[in-house]
Amino acid sequence: MRKMNKQIRLAVMLLVLVLLTACGKTDNNTSKEKPTGMPAVTTPEQEPPVTPTGIPATPTPTETPTPTEIPATPTPTEVPATPTPTGFQAPEKGCAIDIPTGERYHYDMDLKLDTDKNTVVGHVVFTFWNDSTDVWDKLCMRDYSSLFTDGKTVGYDPKEVKADAAMTEITGILDGRDGSALTFERDTDVSVLWLALSKPLAPNEKMTLTYDFTAKIPNLADRYGYYDGIYNVTSFYPVLAEYVNGAWSHEKFVISGECFYSEIADFDVRITVPEGFLVASSGTESSKQTVNGTTTYTLKAPCVRSFVFCASDCFAAADGTYDGVRINVYYNGKNPPADKMDECVKVTLQCAKDSLEAFGQAFGRYPYEELDIIYAPIAAGGMEYPNLIIITSEYCEPIERGPEEDPKLSYEGMEICVAHEIGHQWFMGIVGSNSGLEPWMDESLTSYTERVYEDYVGFDNGLVLPMDQYSAEILRETLLDSWIDAGHLPLNRSCYEYAKEYQYIASIYETGRRAFKLLEDSVGTETWYGILREYVRRNAFKNATAKDFLDVFYEAVPEDNTEAYMIVGKIFDLSRIPEYAGK
Ligand SMILES: [Zn+2]
Known part of the structure; x- marks a missing residue:
């Protein structure tokens, strides 16, 4: 952010x-x-x-x-090359960051965006294992979308969101090991769910958890909300919390910090939206099919910390490439008219290319195939997610410059915000951390x-x-x-x-x-x-x-x-x- x-x-x-x-x-x-x-x-x-x-x-x-048992340490393909007087050897500038091979946590999700009810309905098959040395007799899941039932928690006057919010419904929870039905209890922090396991999960033991959910999307210009025809659908599905040093990590959500803390996973996702809606997401589209007034996007997002998407029937899009990375810019093509956005989109694409070049040299090259930049209503100004960033469309109003002034400064505010959120692809995305307890990281x-x-x-x-x-x-x-x-x-x-x-x-x-x-x-x-x-x-x-x-x-x-x-x-x-x- x-x-x-x-x-x-x-x-x-x-x-x-x-x-x-x-x-x-x-x-x-x-x-x-x-x-x-x-x-x-x-x-x-x-x-x-x-x-x-x-x-x-x-x-x-x-x-x-x-x-x-799980390979987790990426093997760098490039040999450290810059010796310092201490003998410390750093990877060379612009080194590759390889996505590691081997099995990861896996989410298989069928999602439907209902634009009449403003809900996202999902069926999830989540495969994971106990990555600790303790036996788990319960699981902790986080359900951030339910936090919008208390506007104060997410930074609003409660009256602003109360009428438009609902607790996420979660049903059909099954333990794939024996088909047993599981139940959960909500903590006093409604985003914390405790699932009692009928059969404990031993260290390194794998299991599949199946569940259905319906999450209400509030009418807010926010990281999670719909506003001015654009849906920002982030942190919307119940996700396994981190288990660290013998305890489940379930820090309170604070609007100033992101407080998102999760394990890297692979995602296979199908999203169904009304025909005419464009979907931008953390994943790469492998197919798109329109049947009976709905379009289903099939997407893959390997090795990311979460899966998010934005959808709209007023999106216009532009794209470019940098070093094999496809960069997509989505924006409201109707308000303002698309041609008013031309210059901003052009500067955004160049900014994204420059960011990938500058950060790739400084920290190691961006390892993913795509990067999506969404201009959408968002009160925070900018927000980062894996392979996708959301930037307030207010940034596309250029600052007037006199003839003597440097015209490239006209979009400086936007550029710094876009660069900042792209920077998070390294410090949040590639290297994760507990953003509630250690926000500096x-x-x-x-x-x-x-x-x-x-x-x-x-x-x-x-x-x-x-x-x-x-x-x-x-x-x-x-x-x-x-x-x-x-x-x-x-x-x-x-x-x-x-x-x-x-x-x-x-x-x-x-x-x-x-x-x-x-x-x-x-x-x-x-x-x-x-x-x-x-x-x-x-x-x-x-x-x-x-x-x-x-x-x-x-x-x-x-x-x-x-x-x-x-x-x-x-x-x-x-x-x-x-x-x-x-x-
Ligand atoms: Zn930030």
Whole structure:
């Protein structure tokens, strides 16, 4: 998600300005506000996040259990090639990220979008195994779509969604091992379902769970909702929760963070929509058949964390390719008229190509066949899903530029948002994490990817400090201390630890990317990108924790680089990471 608030950005920039003034000189380079052209994005009024019962205030770093029988570690085809003085070897720039072979969790889904009732009806056959060393006598499933029965939970005035929401109906739950019917209980958090197994599931034992569901789609301009003729259908099917360190992970959904946390899986999906509807999805279309007024799309989505789709009978589409990746842009072709969108779509396609090139070089090449970009009503501004991103159509209103100004800045706000959501394909999609407990692992790293894009296309990213004017070490330390004093650091806190949404955004989005820039300066750009590529290589298609990031950092950076170690110690609260406490 990209929820950049201009006031917060200004506040952070002002803080830099004040600090530099205190150092004796102000430099316009650091205080320059970027002409982002960001449209005002509505942030719903929200109650302060409350630490939910059962969720520890201090996140416990976890190790994701690796199944002993299931191949999960991708084998890099390219040999690490960039040695550093420490002997650390990073994968070379632009290395391949191969989708691993071997069996994965598998969802086979038949879905029907009912545009009269505004529901999605599904029949799911889900095959998985116990990937822990414990015996499971129950399963935890997450049903996020039912959260819309309480508008407050999803960031709205309850009256806005109550009339249009309903709890997801789930029926016909069968255990494929013996055909036994299973029942479930909803927790007080209605998104948490507990399924009692009549026969326990042993470590590495496989089972198939069959179920039917009907999920109501609310009338909202949101990541899950229909509005202005477009259906955004995400997090709509009951999904198995993660089992980590001997317990089911079922963190409370918080609108500021995504709180999506799931295992990589393969998806075979058939979606039936009214004739005339176009479907964009996480998958690649293998066939499309129209019979008796309905069209059925047959789709495959290998090795992704979730399956989502958007559908509309007013979609227009354009496409391009980059390095074998097909890029599709979908937008409302009727409102505004399609020709008004031509320039925006053209810039979007170029932005997507540039992002794939810049991020592919920096972190390893995008491993999937397709990337879909959907312009749709979405209050958050932008939202990321595997192989599909949703961007507010407000971004297609160009900012007027004078004859002396650079015309490419007209869509800068859109470009940064598109690049940000594409950046999530690496930090959320390829490398997963618990976005509720460790939001920096997706949002701070992804906010940092904005800089990679900005550097690639030549935007001023406002992150370059006037190092020639001051002692770099003193400046970095002063800035970091000021961020600590302001409560923006450490980064490794859960989203439940921020009393206000703006504090979360200032910390995780703004300070995070700036802090990583300081870290980059202290280790050198080549080493920094090597660290990120190696972090992605080691954790591709798994769920990572802070420890996994620091493992690579400490291997790559020589101990005599005391400044880099100082910066890491200020960015992170190492006492929360047992393996690195006291480092
Ligand atoms: Zn984001």
